[in-house]
Amino acid sequence: MILLVDIGNTRIKWTIAEGGILSEQDAVSHELRPGLNTNLDQLAMLDQHWAEFETPERVVIANGLTAVPVRHIESWVKQHWLCPPTYLTTSKAELGVVNAYDRHQDLGIDRWMNLLASHHLVGGAACIIDCGTAVTVDAIKANGTHLGGCILPGVTTMRNALNQMGAITIEHPGQNALSSVNRSTKSGVYCGTLYAVTKAIDAIIVDMKKELGGDARCIITGGDAELIRPLLQIHAHHEKDWVFQGMLISVNQ
Known part of the structure; x- marks a missing residue:
């Protein structure tokens, strides 16, 4: 039994790997909220989730940007459990994947795990869309060469930025499709932020496929994937545990 932990910008996510099979993901937020004074108060919630686990053989952590939850x-x-965790890091090359960044350590560990999963599980060129606090889009060739990618604010990040400028609340406009002619600020922000993310992704993927020199499979993952995917013009296959699949591939090498 291996406990895989992914620490992102706002949430701590985990899954259990046994015999190469991943359990359903679970998560807690590590953002400060009213009534909780410190990050330690929030992380005490892990007792509710982890205390009854059997002692794992290994605890493997992919840490995005946050230092406090890691400690x-x-x-x-x-x-x-009396076992020190193992920390995954981004490298210049691993298991056939070659990092495009000049400073390989600057590529986020979640993006690196997505690239490992894509190279080993897709079997061809791929574009990986990860929709979370930020949206990242990466291109990888069939031979494992990472071409690079793009980063843009996620839907919630955009909405939070607008909210800091004034008391703006969000309202679902009530239709399935996006509307460009909204009749309230609430629905205008709801649709406008979705337009910004989905149209950007569509355009990026079109250009990425040109860079890849032909067809490529598109994978979409991350917390907002189910919200974003139906609104895209491009076809993308949803993989909810792509980062964890990459982690499992890395630890089993």
């Missing part, structure tokens, strides 16, 4: 998770794991 508390490491302390919790050592106290309860």
Whole structure:
């Protein structure tokens, strides 16, 4: 049993791997919220989820940007299971995938895990769309060469930025399709932010496929994938655990 932990910008997500099979994901937020004074208060919620787990053989962590949750998770794991966690890092090359970045360590670990999963599970050129706090789109050739990618704000990040400029609330306009002619600020923000993300993704994928020199499979993952995918013009296959698949491939090498 391996506990795989993905620490993102706002959430700590985990799954259990046994015999190469991943369990359903679970998650807690590590953002500060009213009534919770410190990150430690929030991470105490892990007791509710992890205390009844059998002691894992390994605890493997992919840490995005946040230092504080890592310290508390490491302390919790050592106290309860007496095993120091293993931390995955981005490298210049791993398992046939070659990082496009000049400074390989600057590529986010979640993007690196997505690339590993795509190279080993798709079997051809791929474009990987990860929709979370930020939206990342990466291109990888069939031979494992990462061409690079794009980063843009996620839907919630855009809405939060607008909300900081004034008391703006969000309202679903009530139709399935996006509307460009909204009749309230609430629905205008709802649709406008979705337009910004989905149209950007569509345009990026068109150009990426040209860079890849032909057809490529599109994978979409991340917390907002189910919201974004039906609104795209391009076809994308939803893989909810792509980062964890990449982590499993990395630890099993």
